[in-house]
Amino acid sequence: MRQSRMSEEPTPAVEVSVYTPTTGVAIVDVKVGAESTPAPLHWPAGDWTKPPLDISLSEIGRVEGVQVVFQDEVIDTADAALSTDVDVGVPLFDVDEWPADRYLDARLNVRASRLASGHLLVTIDDDRPGRLLRLGNGLVDSHSASTRAIG
Numbered sequence: 001m002r003q004s005r006m007s008e009e010p011t012p013a014v015e016v017s018v019y020t021p022t023t024g025v026a027i028v029d030v031k032v033g034a035e036s037t038p039a040p041l042h043w044p045a046g047d048w049t050k051p052p053l054d055i056s057l058s059e060i061g062r063v064e065g066v067q068v069v070f071q072d073e074v075i076d077t078a079d080a081a082l083s084t085d086v087d088v089g090v091p092l093f094d095v096d097e098w099p100a101d102r103y104l105d106a107r108l109n110v111r112a113s114r115l116a117s118g119h120l121l122v123t124i125d126d127d128r129p130g131r132l133l134r135l136g137n138g139l140v141d142s143h144s145a146s147t148r149a150i151g
Contacts, residue, residue: 007062007090028120030066032090040064041098045106045124053110053122061093068112068122078113078121 012033020026037058046052056065098104108125115121 007092009090012090024072026070028068028070032063032065036064039102041095042103043093043106044103045108046110047107052105053124057093057095059095061095063090063093068120070112073112075112075114075120078115 015031017029017031018026019029036056040056040058041061043055043057044052045055050071051069054065054067055063056067058064106124110125111123113121113123
């Protein structure tokens, strides 16, 4: 999936909720902005040994939400601090060739770690961030080859 451009809208409010539906499972939901698409596009990424990371997009490709599920996992501390540029905004992704069923599955390595600051870092198929994008209190990497969320 490729980022097409940055949204020109003001940075939206970000709402983060964490809940545990059963022992050993924690779900982190991040909602970006006050409005959401009734039938969003979904970009699930992972190896399918557990629920995938799910990024929800509007019909124009704007990030609307991110969901991470932790299932009987220990979150390791990241080896090094992030030393990348941070921009503020919301990425828009190219969704012109999105599947009709609204889901674009990606079998990629998804890794979660905890930074020394206490923030959660989620990487997709890459352990070194290229460029980070601040979404309110969280960060999402808008590099075309990988996505990272920090919250």
